[in-house]
Amino acid sequence: MHTIPRLFMRSADRFGARPALLEPRSDNAVTTLxxxxxxxxxxxxxxxxxxxxxxxxxxxxxxxxxxxxxxxxxxxxxxxxxxxxxxxxxxxxxxxxxxxxxxxxxxxxxxxxxxxxxxxxxxxxxxxxxxxxxxxxxxxxxxxxxxxxxxxxxxxxxxxxxxxxxxxxxxxxxxxxxxxxxxKITSADRALSILPLSHMFEMTIEMALIYAGASIVYARSLVPDTLFRLLATQHVTCMVLVPQALQLFMNGIEREVRRQKLEKQWKTLHKIARWTPFPWRRHLFRSIHRRFGGHFRLFVSGGAYLAPMLGRAWEEMGFRILQGYGATECSPVISVNPIHDHTLESVGQPLPGVTVRIEADGEIQVKGPNVALGYWQNEEATAAAFHDGWYATGDLGYMDKQHNLYLKGRKKNLIVLANGMNVYPEDIENVLQTQDGVKDAVVLGLHEKDQGPTVHAVLLMEDESLAKITIQSTNKQLAPHQQVKGFTIWSEQDFPRTHTLKVKRQEVLETLSQSRQ
Structure with missing residues (x-):
């Protein structure tokens, strides 16, 4: 079974007449294969x-x-x-x-x-x-x-x-x-595909969908109205996406709430939902579920950090959120939250057959049949990242007694202050992103003359006049060594991003450095 052609042929034999791939045409009709x-x-x-x-x-x-x-x-x-x-x-x-x-x-x-x-x-x-x-x-x-x-x-x-x-x-x-x-995908599921197949997160999940005999609906456009139409007309039950896409969906829903002047009812429903059994929540938010077609049951989020507050907001509405963690070198899934009994602060538990260990410096290392063979024609890079079957992810984290994995950030992003204290940029970014008016934030270690790095925030904001208050409010929630010492308002509409919507930190740093020369 462990070759892709065998997996595919097995599914073709088992699910021959079932829809495999559905693709919208320019006339809004859908071609089924x-x-x-x-x-x-x-x-x-x-x-x-x-x-x-x-x-x-x-x-x-x-x-x-x-x-x-x-x-x-x-x-x-x-x-x-x-x-x-x-x-x-x-x-x-x-x-x-x-x-x-x-x-x-x-x-x-x-x-x-x-x-x-x-x-x-x-x-x-x-x-x-x-x-x-x-x-x-x-x-x-x-x-x-x-x-x-x-x-x-x-x-x-x-x-x-x-x-x-x-x-x-x-x-x-x-x-x-x-x-x-x-x-737990089955042949009854239909997944809406919005991520590129060039990314291993999407590719591997599509292999899983095909193995299960499920159907995949390709979205030709990421325009929200187009996506909602596909969700409704194609009876979509699940979707693989990155956290920013979850936020964009939520932004669209909240805009509609504000347009209808239903903010008070919206907040009340969320408060009630926190104390309501999960299956009943979809009835509280039935209009949202109708917008998603009435069949939707879960999101699988990966590729970047999912803010727990965002995940909880979706789960309060009766949409299950499964957060995963991975790396291309691990094909890519390392861990994922189980459907039941999961904590959104964690990136889940290691997959069956995958072993995770935490090194003395906090680095996450992975071993299993999913770990890559190495890097193409690059023995030096292979030797640096792969050793005795273990892959060094470059991510920092820890595991609790229940084997839930938690991320602290990237080793290369770690800011080491002049006093030797370690600052994890992601911790500060998570606080900044909860502030009103902050669309996104990147925290960098910025060198000031002959001093060591200081904590500097680059903000993407709707109202620049709120920046100083935002930093003050953020610093009140941080330890003394974490506090933001300076900030810059990003001048463009958005940060430079990868195709999976991760911020390109190095480009942000280079732009910032050039502007300060």
Missing amino acids: TYDGLRERVLQFAGYLQQQNVSKGQRVMIWSASCSNWLVAYFASLLLGLVVVPLDVNTKEDFLQRLLEITDAAFLITTQKNYTSLKSFSLPFIDIDALPTAELTTAQLPAVEEGDLAELVFTSGTTGQPKGVMLSHKNIVSNAIASLEVV
Whole structure:
């Protein structure tokens, strides 16, 4: 079972006539591909690739937004023993060129629009919107083993040496199946897909959904009205997202509450819900559940820190929130909160088969079948992060007696003051983000002349005149060594972010440093 083609073929055999992938068209109709239909498309495209005389182990790049044909190309490539290099849809040409040099890829699968935007790129192109077909000669298929490389996922930005995480078939399949044991997805579920398949969080959960025989609905647009229409018309039951997307949904709901001048009733319902059994809460907030289509039951949140206050607000409305924690090098899920009896301050318990230990300096290390093979053609980076089967995450945290895992922040983000005290920026950011008028905040260690670093907040605010009061209010809730000594108002509409909406701290720091010169 521990290869992706075997997982996929097993599901196609079991769930043949059930809907696998649903995709909205420009006319608002939805195209449905059953498990049988998906398998047929995979075999046809694999036949075309086979005729191109590809060989096992060759790399193929997929550069596109998530769609049905993304998975067709993915499964077909892996069936032939190829290695998929997934690229974020916003990848720039210079980075694309660097990855081509590093991976020596055989093909680029992308849209005609993306390909024609490239000025000097010679890799053979396959149009993802019109995948070519041919008859597959099954007798010539290579043997694909669980230890074979399945994906090369590059995690760095456009500066520095890109690191390609080498994920085997076993890494991904074991993580998908283990995740399913905790999240409890079934063939009756329908998931709305809004994250890119180039990100392992989305990819592994989609593998879990397919293993369970569930259906995946792709969203072509992230416009809230479009998403709500899909949630309602497609009977969506679950969604994988990042915390900022949860906040954006909540912002939209609260705007409507204010528009209808129902703020007092809204606060009262939340107070009542805290003392109400979970199944009954959806009746208190029935209008919200109708907006979500009436079938929705849970969110799986990951990729960044989820503020407990935000998670609790959703659970008070009768929406279950499962917070997970992971890293690309772990395929990516390390831990997740169980559906029942969980605390939103924690990122959950390690998945079945995954072992977590906390080193003396507080670093989280992980061991299990999901841990990557290392970094592509980078022995130095591999030796630094992987040792005796353990992966050093670079994250700081601790575990309680119930094996719940808690995060403190990133080792590289840790601010060490001149007096030797440690400051975790994430702790301060969490307090700042609860302040009225603060849309987001980044806390950095800013060096002042010959002194050591001081705690500096960069604020994204609706009303800049409230900044000083915000800092004063925040400092009252912090220990003396944590207190913010200076602040800057971010001049742009938003912070620079990754494709999973994480703030690019280094870019914020560089911009701040340049403005102070």
